[in-house]
Amino acid sequence: ANRAKSTFLANMSHELRTPLTAIIGYSELLQELSARDGFSKYASRLKKIEVSAHQLLSIISGVLDLSKIEAGRMELFQETFDLHDVIVQVLDIAETLIAQQDNKLTLAIDPEIGQIHADSSKVRQILLNLLSNAAKFTRNGNISLTARMERRDDAGLGAYWLVIEVADDGIGMSSARMESLFEPFIQADASTTKQYGGTGLGLSISRSFAQMMQGTLTAQSEPDQGSIFTLTLP
Secondary structure: OHHHHHHHHHHHHHHHHHHHHHHHHHHHHHHHHHHHOOOHHHHHHHHHHHHHHHHHHHHHHHHHHHHHHHHOOOOOOOEEEEHHHHHHHHHHHHHHHHHHOOOEEEEEEOOOOOEEEEOHHHHHHHHHHHHHHHHHOOOOOEEEEEEEEEEOHHHOOOOEEEEEEEEEOOOOOOHHHHOOOOOOOOOOOHHHHHHHOOOOOHHHHHHHHHHHOOOEEEEEEEOOOEEEEEEEEO
């Protein structure tokens, strides 16, 4: 039954992702054409189409990713890449989501961080999930993304780990709610699903991705004081 479910989810996700990818591609093309031909007033509306399509694609991808994780079929593709490039790609989508809630974004990226060795696609998805989560539960507030290298003596002599933090001053959550925060289909409070939307998959998948890369994803939070999510990678 589980195998049949996973096969169905994979096929359904593929069928939905194909037209969505086309929508994203054409919206990007139209943004370029409108800017070139002097119709820049349409750019913001086209950007909203692109961002909304990315949000839907993220939900569909989350369902597919979860089925792969549960079946033990999620693959890891380690490579050397520039973290700054990945952050730029993430912000292209996340900045619009953050601005929609009248939030301000602050960046503090250590310029010494250059090439890292990890799965770039999974790092990108984790960061997008964390920033989207922060934007969802913060209104007229502040969101920050920081990245630095940190020495971990417990991980071996001279070992430095990448530490990325996403912090917000949104609604936060209690310690009791945090116990199930990283479980699939669970949000900090069941009532938030109706108010804020979401499937409750993003954080669960993000932690699984971090663990696949031998890293960790942790959270700190207090009600009405915001949250801090910390991703560490070797």
